[in-house]
Amino acid sequence: xxxxxxxxxxxxxxxxxxxxxxxxxxxxxxxxxxxxxxxxxxxxxxxxxxxxxxxxxxxxxxxxxxxxxxxxxxxxxxxxxxxxxxxxxxxxxxxxxxxxxxxxxxxxxxxxxxxxxxxxxxxxxxxxxxxxxxxxxxxxxxxxxxxxxxxxxxxxxxxxxxxxxxxxxxxxxxxxxxxxxxxxxxxxxxxxxxxxxxxxxxxxxxxxxxxxxxxxxxxxxxxxxxxxxxxxxxxxxxxxxxxxxxxxxxxxxxxxxxxxxxxxxxxxxxxxxxxxxxx
Amino acid sequence: xxxxxxxxxxxxxxxxxxxxxxxxxxxxxxxxxxxxxxxxxxxxxxxxxxxxxxxxxxxxxxxxxxxxxxxxxxxxxxxxxxxxxxxxxxxxxxxxxxxxxxxxxxxxxxxxxxxxxxxxxxxxxxxxxxxxxxxxxxxxxxxxxxxxxxxxxxxxxxxxxxxxxxxxxxxxxxxxxxxxxxxxxxxxxxxxxxxxxxxxxxxxxxxxxxxxxxxxxxxxxxxxxxxxxxxxxxxxxxxxxxxxxxxxxxxxxxxxxxxxxxxxxxxxxxxxxxxxxxxxxxxxxxxxxxxxxxxxxxxxxxxxxxxxxxxxxxxxxxxxxxxxxxxxxxxxx
Numbered sequence: 001x002x003x004x005x006x007x008x009x010x011x012x013x014x015x016x017x018x019x020x021x022x023x024x025x026x027x028x029x030x031x032x033x034x035x036x037x038x039x040x041x042x043x044x045x046x047x048x049x050x051x052x053x054x055x056x057x058x059x060x061x062x063x064x065x066x067x068x069x070x071x072x073x074x075x076x077x078x079x080x081x082x083x084x085x086x087x088x089x090x091x092x093x094x095x096x097x098x099x100x101x102x103x104x105x106x107x108x109x110x111x112x113x114x115x116x117x118x119x120x121x122x123x124x125x126x127x128x129x130x131x132x133x134x135x136x137x138x139x140x141x142x143x144x145x146x147x148x149x150x151x152x153x154x155x156x157x158x159x160x161x162x163x164x165x166x167x168x169x170x171x172x173x174x175x176x177x178x179x180x181x182x183x184x185x186x187x188x189x190x191x192x193x194x195x196x197x198x199x200x201x202x203x204x205x206x207x208x209x210x211x212x213x214x215x216x217x218x219x220x221x222x223x224x225x226x227x228x229x230x231x232x233x234x235x236x237x238x239x240x241x242x243x244x245x246x247x248x249x250x251x252x253x254x255x256x257x258x259x260x261x262x263x264x265x266x267x268x269x270x271x272x273x274x275x276x277x278x279x
Numbered sequence: 280x281x282x283x284x285x286x287x288x289x290x291x292x293x294x295x296x297x298x299x300x301x302x303x304x305x306x307x308x309x310x311x312x313x314x315x316x317x318x319x320x321x322x323x324x325x326x327x328x329x330x331x332x333x334x335x336x337x338x339x340x341x342x343x344x345x346x347x348x349x350x351x352x353x354x355x356x357x358x359x360x361x362x363x364x365x366x367x368x369x370x371x372x373x374x375x376x377x378x379x380x381x382x383x384x385x386x387x388x389x390x391x392x393x394x395x396x397x398x399x400x401x402x403x404x405x406x407x408x409x410x411x412x413x414x415x416x417x418x419x420x421x422x423x424x425x426x427x428x429x430x431x432x433x434x435x436x437x438x439x440x441x442x443x444x445x446x447x448x449x450x451x452x453x454x455x456x457x458x459x460x461x462x463x464x465x466x467x468x469x470x471x472x473x474x475x476x477x478x479x480x481x482x483x484x485x486x487x488x489x490x491x492x493x494x495x496x497x498x499x500x501x502x503x504x505x506x507x508x509x510x511x512x513x514x515x516x517x518x519x520x521x522x523x524x525x526x527x528x529x530x531x532x533x534x535x536x537x538x539x540x541x542x543x544x545x546x547x548x549x550x551x552x553x554x555x556x557x558x559x560x561x562x563x564x565x566x567x568x569x570x571x572x573x574x575x576x577x578x579x580x581x582x583x584x585x586x587x588x589x590x591x592x593x594x595x596x597x598x599x600x601x602x603x604x605x606x607x608x609x610x611x612x
Contacts, residue, residue: 022401030389033430109385111350114373115402275352275366277297 019115023123031127045132052136067208072147073236078204079140080160081228084167085200086133092122092172093130095179096196099189102182107274117271118176148236156235163235166252167227173259174199174224176267183270203227208241216242226255287454287486288324288347293317293356295342316342318510319356326453329480329487331501331518333596339510340490344456347488348378361453374403377447381459384443386431392442393427396449403450410449417445420475437468444472448479455479457489461496473499498589506596525598527590528562531572535559536581546572557583565590 031038056078066074098121101107110120141160150156178192203224207215219225219242226248233240234249295317300310317339324330334340345351346358349365349372358365361375378385386395400410418424421441426434434442440460447455457476461469477500479485491497497504497518504521506514514521531549533542534557541551542559549572553560563572569587576582 019402022398026387026390026394026398029394030387033389105383108345108350108380109383111369112348112373112376112378112385113402114370116370272352275350276354 016116016119020119020123023115023119027123027125041127042132045130049132049136053139056136056140067206069206070149072144072149073232073238074206075140075144076148076236077206077228077232079137079144080164080232081167081203081224082137082200083134083141084164084227085171085203086130086137087164087168088171088175089196089200090131090134091168092118092175094124094127095121095176096182096189096193097121097125098179099182099186099192102186102274111275118267121179150235150237159231159235163228163231163252166231166256169256170223170227170252170259171200171203173256173263176263177259180263180266180270183274199224203229212242219244223255223259226252285325286323287326287361288322288488289357289359290323290343290347291321291357293320293343293346293353293358295339295346295351296354315510317346317353317507320507320510320512321356322505322512322515324454324486324488326486327480327484328503329476329489329501331497331504332488332490332507333497333504334490334507335596338508340507341458342510343507344458344488344490348376348456349373374450375453377450377452377455379440379443379447379455379457379460381440381457381462384431384439385446386439386442388432389430391428391430392423392434392445395431395442395446399446399449405450409451413449413451414445417448417475420478421445421471437464437471440464440468440472441475444475448483448485451483452485454486454488457487457491459491460489461491461493469493469495476500522565522590527565527594527598529565529569529590530588531561531563531569532586532588533559533561533576533580533582534584536583539580542576542580544572544575546575 056075060071060075063074064071069077095118098107101110101121101124110117110124113120141164145160175196178195181188181192199222202210202218202222207219207225207229209215210218215225219229230240230244230249231252240246240248294315296313296315299312299314320339320343332340332343342351346353347360347365349369352366360372363372363375365372386392387398390398396414399405400407405413418427421444423438423441423445426438429438431439431442444460447457460476461472464472473496476487476489480487487500489496489500502517504514504516504518505512506521514524530552536557538556539559541554542561544550544561546563548567549561549563551559552562561572563569573585576585
């Protein structure tokens with residue numbers, strides 16, 4: 001490994017990214033120690049993904065439209081949001097194991113290593129098989145894009161990867177912010193995981209199915225509407241049923257930055273609290 | 280004379296208060312109570328010292344160590360370790376110190392020892408030549424060779440501790456903290472740990488601070504001891520001075536030519552405390568010389584052999600605690 005110049009924020013970021021990749025590799029190696037277990041988990045993951053795809057296919061086949069959205073449109077919404085959440089889960093999902101580490105005192109070891117606490121928490125107990133979960137939504141995105149009856153202008157085409165990227169940042173920030181609660185209540189692991197899974201599920205469908213009030217709340221406040229719903233409205237060339245300004249369709253990068261900032265603050269507050277109260 | 284540049288650990292008026300919630304007089308209502316785990320502790324450690332940090336469970340040892348390694352931020356007071364404020368510059372500090380928790384490994388549980396070391400090389404950015412040289416040396420000193428490729432989870436406690444020691448010293452830290460490094464180890468492993476600490480201290484000049492309940496750790500490694508109780512520093516000085524100040528009894532063990540009834544000796548303060556066949560145990564004040572007692576016995580009885588035992592450090596420390604004024608007990612941390 002070449003010596004990394006740590007001067008400046010870019011250098012720090014590069015160093016932490018290097019540590020992240022290294023720890024991910026190590027986590028994979030650790031999981032690979034239990035070969036039978038890894039093989040079984042991978043096989044189950046593949047089987048579950050196939051079944052999931054089949055189930056989605058069956059549902060969509062019997063569902064010509066949902067709340068005025070065509071099959072391809074619903075699939076596009078579903079695929080882009082599920083892909084964003086799956087990517088976020090693959091990148092920082094293990095932060096929700098933090099509670100266990102705090103409970104049994106292993107977190108002190110994290111604090112004595114010269115690596116960012118978040119980088120270590122995100123790689124605490126990496127489940128390599130989770131990467132498999134990216135496959136299913138990625139397939140749905142590709143298939144639905146092919147089936148969509150829209151004019152693929154350069155703007156629309158570029159917006160698809162951009163919205164997935166921003167969605168990943170928003171979802172990842174939500175995971176990290178939720179996990180920050182574990183510094184205060186280490187036993188809340190299951191609640192935090194449920195919140196993350198819940199928002200992932202909620203983001204998959206057209207926001208209109210929740211009704212106007214809840215739909216708006218989820219869209220703007222949560223803010224899972226920015227994961228795929230609002231940019232998708234642009235791609236699908238549809239009016240906003242909630243009547244939000246047209247510009248909100250392009251606001252996802254801004255929301256992503258905001259979400260990342262909030263998550264960073266929450267995480268730092270959590271670490272600070274841990275360091276002032278111990279476990 | 281203390282050279283200011285020599286000071287590697289500086290603790291001035293460090294206090295750590297935890298907020299505890301207790302059930303109040305009215306049920307369901309919980310009261311917030313401030314509990315000081317460490318109060319107004321001050322000391323300095325110079326480069327190359329080995330310092331024993333003693334105290335009963337819950338006295339504030341771990342809290343002090345955790346403040347020094349950047350895990351806990353002090354409520355008040357000033358701490359500097361290698362010129363760094365541990366609370367503010369955690370990562371910079373982490374590169375300069377090593378930490379060994381006796382009861383918790385810092386190694387990667389499912390990886391072979393060798394991989395944990397390789398990982399440390401990257402995370403601590405140890406130059407390759409330093410890494411290879413250190414690893415070679417530590418493997419030899421601690422006899423790690425036979426289990427370098429064994430996953431940590433399959434190692435015995437003694438093997439794991441030797442691995443943890445290596446990991447803590449690989450990046451040439453200026454200071455190493457060890458929290459109960461010999462707890463639960465067999466005699467051979469304990470000796471290996473002590474020999475390793477003594478040699479790295481001598482060869483590399485590594486400053487070492489350790490907490491322990493094992494008398495022999497202190498006696499064989501630490502010239503200087505700090506004693507903390509109820510969050511306050513009760514003693515800071517040489518082990519011999521601590522012994523002297525607190526007294527306690529030394530024990531003279533004599534082997535006689537034949538079994539005899541308990542010896543009657545005239546030396547002041549000396550008395551027989553145990554008889555087992557031809558061997559007898561006599562207690563006498565630690566502050567007194569053994570010579571008159573030995574001379575008296577040799578003159579009056581068929582003395583074959585003798586040995587003198589110092590009061591166990593644990594006993595000395597216990598006396599220090601019980602001699603102090605009682606203060607409210609802080610919660611265990």
